[in-house]
Each structure stands twice: as structure tokens, then as C-alpha cells.
Amino acid sequence: MRESLVSSSGAVLLNETVRVAGIDRLLAAALVPWRSDRVVHDPGKVLLDVATAVALGGDCLADLAVVRAQPELFGPVASDPTVSRVIAKLADDIDASLPAIRAARAQARAAVWGRRRPLGRPPGGGAGRG
Structure with missing residues (x-):
């Protein structure tokens, strides 16, 4: 288990970034x-x-088993059949679900950029670049 905890440490950082950005709540x-x-x-x-x-x-x-095997890092993870049902349900209504997912991502991205902008500059508008 120790090896899997070490190899999953990058994913813990990813999940913490997701949490701080608010994408989990927005999704x-x-x-x-x-x-x-x-x-x-x-x-x-x-x-x-x-x-x-x-x-x-x-x-x-099936590779969700790696995430599922570490609830102390990732919390409870749905079974493969449950994941399949969720994906199928979203896919059945793709014309509405995909825009909803994209809107959540865009809202999180805007919030993160809004907190990051030094001196109110637009994204990519660093010092010395008018």
C-alpha cells in the first residue's frame, strides 16, 4: 500500500487543486x-x-480500482457499474449535460483567474508586456 500512496501523491495535489478552485462544488x-x-x-x-x-x-x-483502493486519499469512489450508469445518463442528454459541465469548468476557471490577476491585469498580461 505504501507504494500506491506515494505514486498517487500527485493525484492528491490535483484533487486539492480541484477543491480550492471549486470545480467539485460547481460540477x-x-x-x-x-x-x-x-x-x-x-x-x-x-x-x-x-x-x-x-x-x-x-x-x-477498471482503472478506477486504484483510486477506489485509497479512500483515505480520495474518499468513497463509485463502483464501475455505477460509473457506467452515470456516464450513460449524462451521454443520453449530452446536449444539456455537456454545456453544464463546460459552464462549471468556465466558472471555476474565471474564479481562479480572478484571484490570480496581479494589479487587475488580464490573463497573460504580465509586467513589461503592455
Whole structure:
């Protein structure tokens, strides 16, 4: 287990960045229409867990096992069948779900850039570059 904790440390930083940027909360709010009353796992968290598995080198849903095996780092992770159902539900309504996901990402990005801009300069407008 020690080796997997060390190899997953980059993903912990990624997840902390997601939390600080607020993308976790924004995705959760954006994907409320696709959350069933009976569902335990939030669709936004499911997507973030898939992204974490990809960041760790995964290339299929079974690779979520690496994330799932470390709840002390990543919290509870949905089972593969649950992940498949969430993705299918979002895909069935892609014309609405994809814009919702994109809007959440854009809102998080704008918030992060808004906190970062020194002296109110636009992104990329560093010192000495008019």
C-alpha cells in the first residue's frame, strides 16, 4: 500500500487543486438534474474520480480500482457499474449535460483567474508586456 500512496501523491495535489478552485462544488451543482434521488454518488464526483484515474495513467473504468483502493486519499469512489450508469445518463442528454459541465469548468476557471490577476491585469498580461 505504501507504494500506491506515494505514486498517487500527485493525484492528491490535483484533487486539492480541484477543491480550492471549486470545480467539485460547481460540477455538483451543475449536474443536479442528472442526480437520482436514490443515488449515493454525486455525478460531479464520479466524473472527477474518472479524471483522477486518467491522471494516474488509467485508460479504462477498471482503472478506477486504484483510486477506489485509497479512500483515505480520495474518499468513497463509485463502483464501475455505477460509473457506467452515470456516464450513460449524462451521454443520453449530452446536449444539456455537456454545456453544464463546460459552464462549471468556465466558472471555476474565471474564479481562479480572478484571484490570480496581479494589479487587475488580464490573463497573460504580465509586467513589461503592455
